[in-house]
Amino acid sequence: MNLDFSDDQKFLQDEAKKFFDKEGGLSNARSVMDNSLEGDKELWQKIVELGWTGIRIPEAYEGLGLGHLELCVIAEELGRSLAPVPFSSSVYFFTEALIKYSSEEIKSELLPNLVSGEVVGTYGIAEDMHQATESNLSVSVASDKINGIKIAVPDAGMASHMIVVVKSSAGTDLRLVDLDDASVTVTQQKNLDTSRAFFKVEFKDTPSKLIGEPGDGWTYIQHLLDQAAVLFAFEQVGGSQAALDMAKAYSLERFAFGRQIGSYQAIKHKLADMYIAVTLAKSNCYYGAWALSSESAELPLAAATARVSATKAFQLCSKENIQTHGGNGFTWEYDCHLFYKRSKVLSVLLGSEATWKEKLVTNLEKTNTLAKG
Amino acid sequence: MDFNDTPDQAKFRAKCREWLEANAELKESKSSGHADSSLEDHLKVAKAWQQKKYEAGWAMLHWPKEYGGIEASPIERIIWGQEEAKFNVPGGIFEIGLGMCGPVMMQYASEEQKDRYLAPMAEGKEIWCQLFSEPAAGSDVAGLRSKAEKDGDDWIINGQKVWTSGAHYSDFGILVVRHDPDVAKHKGLTFFFVDMKSPGITVKPIKQITGQAGTGAGFNEVYFDNVRIPDSQRLGEIGDGWKVAITTLMNERLAVGDARGSDIEEALILSKTKDDAGEALIKNDSVRERLADWFCQANGLKYTKFRTISALSKGEAPGPEASITKIVSANKLQEIGNFGIDSGDMAGMLIDENDGVSSFQGAWLGAPGLRIAGGTDEILRNVIAERVLGLPQDPRADKGLAFKDIPTKA
Numbered sequence: 001m002n003l004d005f006s007d008d009q010k011f012l013q014d015e016a017k018k019f020f021d022k023e024g025g026l027s028n029a030r031s032v033m034d035n036s037l038e039g040d041k042e043l044w045q046k047i048v049e050l051g052w053t054g055i056r057i058p059e060a061y062e063g064l065g066l067g068h069l070e071l072c073v074i075a076e077e078l079g080r081s082l083a084p085v086p087f088s089s090s091v092y093f094f095t096e097a098l099i100k101y102s103s104e105e106i107k108s109e110l111l112p113n114l115v116s117g118e119v120v121g122t123y124g125i126a127e128d129m130h131q132a133t134e135s136n137l138s139v140s141v142a143s144d145k146i147n148g149i150k151i152a153v154p155d156a157g158m159a160s161h162m163i164v165v166v167k168s169s170a171g172t173d174l175r176l177v178d179l180d181d182a183s184v185t186v187t188q189q190k191n192l193d194t195s196r197a198f199f200k201v202e203f204k205d206t207p208s209k210l211i212g213e214p215g216d217g218w219t220y221i222q223h224l225l226d227q228a229a230v231l232f233a234f235e236q237v238g239g240s241q242a243a244l245d246m247a248k249a250y251s252l253e254r255f256a257f258g259r260q261i262g263s264y265q266a267i268k269h270k271l272a273d274m275y276i277a278v279t280l281a282k283s284n285c286y287y288g289a290w291a292l293s294s295e296s297a298e299l300p301l302a303a304a305t306a307r308v309s310a311t312k313a314f315q316l317c318s319k320e321n322i323q324t325h326g327g328n329g330f331t332w333e334y335d336c337h338l339f340y341k342r343s344k345v346l347s348v349l350l351g352s353e354a355t356w357k358e359k360l361v362t363n364l365e366k367t368n369t370l371a372k373g
Numbered sequence: 374m375d376f377n378d379t380p381d382q383a384k385f386r387a388k389c390r391e392w393l394e395a396n397a398e399l400k401e402s403k404s405s406g407h408a409d410s411s412l413e414d415h416l417k418v419a420k421a422w423q424q425k426k427y428e429a430g431w432a433m434l435h436w437p438k439e440y441g442g443i444e445a446s447p448i449e450r451i452i453w454g455q456e457e458a459k460f461n462v463p464g465g466i467f468e469i470g471l472g473m474c475g476p477v478m479m480q481y482a483s484e485e486q487k488d489r490y491l492a493p494m495a496e497g498k499e500i501w502c503q504l505f506s507e508p509a510a511g512s513d514v515a516g517l518r519s520k521a522e523k524d525g526d527d528w529i530i531n532g533q534k535v536w537t538s539g540a541h542y543s544d545f546g547i548l549v550v551r552h553d554p555d556v557a558k559h560k561g562l563t564f565f566f567v568d569m570k571s572p573g574i575t576v577k578p579i580k581q582i583t584g585q586a587g588t589g590a591g592f593n594e595v596y597f598d599n600v601r602i603p604d605s606q607r608l609g610e611i612g613d614g615w616k617v618a619i620t621t622l623m624n625e626r627l628a629v630g631d632a633r634g635s636d637i638e639e640a641l642i643l644s645k646t647k648d649d650a651g652e653a654l655i656k657n658d659s660v661r662e663r664l665a666d667w668f669c670q671a672n673g674l675k676y677t678k679f680r681t682i683s684a685l686s687k688g689e690a691p692g693p694e695a696s697i698t699k700i701v702s703a704n705k706l707q708e709i710g711n712f713g714i715d716s717g718d719m720a721g722m723l724i725d726e727n728d729g730v731s732s733f734q735g736a737w738l739g740a741p742g743l744r745i746a747g748g749t750d751e752i753l754r755n756v757i758a759e760r761v762l763g764l765p766q767d768p769r770a771d772k773g774l775a776f777k778d779i780p781t782k783a
Binding site: 001002003004005069244248251252259260262263264265267268269271272273275276279280281282283284286287289290293294305308309312357358360361364365 | 374375376377378382641645655661662664665666668669670672673674675676677679680682683684686687694697700701751753754755757758759761762763764765766767768
């Protein structure tokens with residue numbers, strides 16, 4: 001039994017943690033938030049220089065050719081530091097889509113540029129404030145031209161390219177678009193967590209290239225969402241742990257009625273419940289990491305389980321961290337709200353908790369027996 | 374990242390498996406066991422199985438070689454446990470002796486006593502129990518009140534113990550009592566072992582909310598009325614009782630266990646097979662939501678255990694993650710039991726005339742006890758907060774007081 005990361009992967013995680021600490025930790029997210037930026041371009045450039053955008057890109061395309069487990073450990077540290085960079089959009093989603101489904105021509109053109117940072121990718125699924133389904137898509141493609149509007153597109157301000165889920169004559173397609181094309185209009189949208197930027201992206205006869213086979217787009221997107229769910233879950237666990245650490249530190253330092261507030265059982269039990277939630281989520285993430293890295297058929301179930309568990313943990317830890325801080329926790333000055341807002345964005349960005357619970361149970365329905373621990 | 378044994382572990386597993394296959398029968402289903410047999414029959418079968426294991430060297434794997442063990446590593450104990458659990462063999466009788474009483478005897482008893490007591494314990498000829506909890510000392514077990522008074526070379530014990538598993542069939546027990554009420558509560562305790570057949574000991578099974586009493590490894594009250602224990606049966610120095618008790622409890626902690634009973638698997642089968650107004654329960658949104666939550670908990674615990682085993686497998690000390698196990702599993706058990714009963718709708722409270730209490734009903738009845746035994750939910754949250762997160766202890770109202778001056782009522 002070896003349900004653990006390797007020494008090399010743990011080393012990489014440690015390096016990532018040190019890197020984000022050295023670069024200012026939460027101050028980067030705060031600075032993006034206070035200045036309404038599209039993201040931290042300087043921090044992103046340093047991440048590119050570390051080679052992390054090429055972790056999964058094969059060496060033939062100038063990447064590092066490593067596996068998903070390396071992404072998992074970095075994701076946890078990104079989550080801990082709330083790094084305001086387009087890593088999830090470009091690496092978990094866009095890059096994975098190209099590696100898995102695109103033509104040799106597109107790979108040769110874009111993968112080396114993702115490594116060097118000249119290309120940054122994102123993806124567009126949502127079109128309105130309902131759960132996106134194959135039947136309610138309205139953005140469409142005909143003769144390789146896309147028309148319509150995607151909303152809540154993460155990181156489109158810093159991205160140069162985008163994978164768009166569209167309706168086609170074959171069903172649903174994945175389409176690659178150059179965001180610098182004059183036919184594309186990108187407008188920033190207001191959102192709850194201004195340490196991350198979201199955009200409305202409007203296409204008017206925008207040229208596009210097909211990714212994979214026509215009509216298979218919905219299957220591709222489900223698989224990409226499952227993969228991304230595991231990595232998002234690691235971010236959520238990193239954020240949960242950071243919120244718990246923050247609550248713990250404050251409960252040791254703050255005195256009330258002549259005692260550290262951390263000596264009151266009301267606070268101790270609140271923090272114990274946060275620890276329980278983080279531990280369950282982390283273990284479910286390890287299951288997800290195993291399924292992701294071994295390309296197991298259990299990935300849909302493992303991803304949904306990691307996702308639901310980590311969403312619950314981050315929401316619990318981030319909201320109770322505020323309460324542990326009392327009035328200070330409700331101020332802009334204290335960092336509690338950064339976790340609270342990021343936890344909300346991460347909990348909806350790939351689809352709501354209800355959506356993923358439904359996926360989880362749908363997968364449970366398909367299984368006849370469950371392996372007992 | 375994988376779930377495979379190392380070559381050494383695979384070899385050890387094969388060895389376990391080979392012996393078990395030659396000496397026991399594989400379980401046909403999860404439910405098969407010895408639940409229906411009388412206590413006497415169960416003890417007879419359990420003792421015979423322990424004897425068989427003893428002769429082949431499987432009885433007390435973790436014990437030192439000088440006492441007949443093989444000094445098995447934690448991972449080897451886990452592998453043996455995993456394999457033995459697949460066979461239809463009795464359990465639940467010798468764990469307290471082998472896991473807690475044996476090690477404390479090895480550390481504190483005289484050479485003659487070790488020669489006299491350890492082998493029969495390992496062989497299953499003599500059964501041991503643990504006498505710590507008292508009616509007024511549960512979570513705060515150091516507040517126990519049973520008295521020990523010196524009389525020549527003997528000690529005279531008076532008082533009452535409670536929640537003693539297996540006292541009704543045990544031959545010996547380990548015991549903590551108060552020899553000095555004039556010092557602080559942790560300092561006035563002394564540790565002994567006692568012959569459970571001593572004059573003055575009365576064992577009374579506790580009737581639990583399940584209606585059961587004295588069945589299987591059931592609980593008991595144990596009364597001490599002027600019971601004589603020779604000073605030679607004292608374990609540790611006079612006044613070191615708390616220290617010895619803590620060592621004993623530490624030996625208990627290796628077990629990587631969780632609450633047994635109805636789990637997500639059974640809830641899922643019920644949801645798929647049982648109709649609710651013509652449609653399977655699993656089509657009900659409120660059921661789906663709860664199944665998702667329970668699966669996240671059950672799966673989270675399963676992989677938490679795997680993380681612990683992975684650390685042990687590499688010879689590393691496991692992290693504190695196993696501390697969440699009982700609190701999560703016992704609460705989940707209660708919810709799943711509740712769900713199973715509710716699935717019977719207006720008639721869910723009825724007990725089947727032939728089959729008796731269903732596994733869901735049993736889970737619902739038993740879960741409150743699991744949320745108390747071995748540390749209440751509240752104590753376990755304190756343990757996580759204090760030992761894992763490093764938060765301060767509550768200020769204690771009894772701190773610095775002599776035991777006799779500690780308040781006991783408003």
